[in-house]
Amino acid sequence: MTNSVNNKHQNMVVYIGLGVLLLVSMAVRLHQLGSGLWFDEIMTLKEYARLPYLEIVTRFESENQHFLYSLLAHSSILLFGESAWSLRLPAVLFGVGSIWAVYMLGAEVTDRKQAFLASALLAFSYHHLWFSQNARGYTGLLFWTLVSSWLLLRTLRKPDRRDWILYAVACALGVYTHLTMGFVIAGQFIVCVLAMLAEYRRKEPVQWIYPAAGFALAGILILFLHIPVIGQMQSVIGGSEVSVVTEWKNPLWTLSQFLQGLRVGFSTGLAGFIFLIVALFGLVSYWKTRPEFVGLLFLPPIFGAVVTVGIGHHLWPRFFFFTFGFAVLVVIRGVFAAANWISRKINSPKLRGDFLGSVLSVSLIVLSAFSMISAYGPKQDFGEALEFLERVSASNDQIVVVSLTSLPFRDYYQKDWTEIKSAGELEEITTQPGRTWLVYTFPEVLGSIYPDIMSMIRQDFSLVNEFPGTVQSGTIYVVLHE
Numbered sequence: 001m002t003n004s005v006n007n008k009h010q011n012m013v014v015y016i017g018l019g020v021l022l023l024v025s026m027a028v029r030l031h032q033l034g035s036g037l038w039f040d041e042i043m044t045l046k047e048y049a050r051l052p053y054l055e056i057v058t059r060f061e062s063e064n065q066h067f068l069y070s071l072l073a074h075s076s077i078l079l080f081g082e083s084a085w086s087l088r089l090p091a092v093l094f095g096v097g098s099i100w101a102v103y104m105l106g107a108e109v110t111d112r113k114q115a116f117l118a119s120a121l122l123a124f125s126y127h128h129l130w131f132s133q134n135a136r137g138y139t140g141l142l143f144w145t146l147v148s149s150w151l152l153l154r155t156l157r158k159p160d161r162r163d164w165i166l167y168a169v170a171c172a173l174g175v176y177t178h179l180t181m182g183f184v185i186a187g188q189f190i191v192c193v194l195a196m197l198a199e200y201r202r203k204e205p206v207q208w209i210y211p212a213a214g215f216a217l218a219g220i221l222i223l224f225l226h227i228p229v230i231g232q233m234q235s236v237i238g239g240s241e242v243s244v245v246t247e248w249k250n251p252l253w254t255l256s257q258f259l260q261g262l263r264v265g266f267s268t269g270l271a272g273f274i275f276l277i278v279a280l281f282g283l284v285s286y287w288k289t290r291p292e293f294v295g296l297l298f299l300p301p302i303f304g305a306v307v308t309v310g311i312g313h314h315l316w317p318r319f320f321f322f323t324f325g326f327a328v329l330v331v332i333r334g335v336f337a338a339a340n341w342i343s344r345k346i347n348s349p350k351l352r353g354d355f356l357g358s359v360l361s362v363s364l365i366v367l368s369a370f371s372m373i374s375a376y377g378p379k380q381d382f383g384e385a386l387e388f389l390e391r392v393s394a395s396n397d398q399i400v401v402v403s404l405t406s407l408p409f410r411d412y413y414q415k416d417w418t419e420i421k422s423a424g425e426l427e428e429i430t431t432q433p434g435r436t437w438l439v440y441t442f443p444e445v446l447g448s449i450y451p452d453i454m455s456m457i458r459q460d461f462s463l464v465n466e467f468p469g470t471v472q473s474g475t476i477y478v479v480l481h482e
Contacts, residue, residue, distance in 0.1 A: 022100060033092065035377055038469065039442075094132075101142075102328060103115045127324065161210060188300075285333050378469045399438075402438065402446065441473075
């Protein structure tokens with residue numbers, strides 16, 4: 001009786017703590033939500049979020065279309081008016097929801113303390129904050145990945161028809177949010193099959209009807225949602241990309257970006273290295289106790305990397321953001337596993353592994369929280385670049401945009417600046433009276449699409465100002481030809 005009362009009290013404390021954590025997480029993510037939009041967000045707004053609902057669900061002209069996010073963003077704009085923060089609000093809600101989902105998944109595979117600490121680590125992480133303020137479907141993809149994985153593990157432990165139906169719905173909405181959810185489902189399918197094979201080897205009754213029905217229902221729902229755009233999707237995904245940067249297709253480049261992001265997320269490179277060591281402890285521990293969890297962590301990104309590289313697609317690190325919830329659970333488990341190992345080595349009754357693990361986990365969360373400050377601010381500072389150019393340019397000067405600066409300045413800010421697509425056009429403009437200002441961003445993309453323009457910029461223009469943002473390589477450069 002006493003144990004039951006204590007458990008209820010502990011659960012109540014955890015739930016209250018989780019509620020407070022979610023409220024704080026919401027406040028942290030609403031702070032500076034209206035800062036400058038970056039290129040992909042502007043494209044989402046222009047091409048999809050401004051459209052009527054019927055047009056949104058029937059258009060797939062680029063991979064920038066994240067259907068469920070576009071629908072929610074359109075709803076937010078209708079409710080609150082068009083602004084940067086209303087466009088990003090669905091990302092915030094999915095981000096906060098994924099913190100809850102990490103706790104639910106964690107409670108399924110470990111104890112409630114570790115589940116809560118993992119949720120806190122996710123809540124106070126640079127990358128999660130950044131994506132929660134990014135008007136794209138990535139926090140939605142993370143949310144549906146965590147929810148579907150939680151439902152899958154729960155129903156594998158205790159078969160339940162309702163959970164399989166909910167699982168199918170989560171999968172369908174996940175794919176409708178971002179197509180890479182298909183890799184998650186593929187990994188989950190293999191984990192499910194392996195679990196049934198293990199039951200067969202143990203000579204236990206194999207529960208296959210509900211899983212088969214669940215995956216079949218997921219497939220039917222996915223097909224139903226995408227019927228209006230199947231032809232367009234085949235054309236877009238099967239076609240060649242406009243911004244072909246060879247380096248972005250190299251898995252080694254993706255790994256380098258991941259390691260760099262790890263350094264940013266934990267303030268220092270040393271902390272990032274310690275993070276990797278601790279994660280190894282966590283992986284070993286989970287492999288011993290819940291190997292299916294490890295399968296859910298690794299199989300989807302492996303499938304995703306192989307397929308993405310195989311079709312010659314860019315392998316951006318953000319494609320693997322859906323693993324972030326698993327990563328924080330692994331890290332917290334690793335902290336406790338390492339703490340227990342240290343406790344055994346020291347063999348001190350005053351230094352219990354559970355207490356040391358809790359202290360180290362909280363310290364890690366605090367360290368991670370310090371890096372969050374750098375996630376605020378413009379992702380790409382088009383606004384400051386605009387104000388600068390309007391301030392320094394004369395009436396007879398020419399202002400030129402090229403490549404990925406055309407959409408933001410000409411369509412979003414409604415400036416009648418000249419767009420160029422060749423070095424010949426730029427050279428002709430420079431011969432006209434007045435100075436020629438040129439603004440560009442993502443030099444890798446510009447150099448790939450228009451190498452002649454990039455060469456001319458380097459030879460004939462001088463750098464006047466640059467406006468950095470939080471997007472990697474997204475600095476806005478202003479150059480001048482006199």
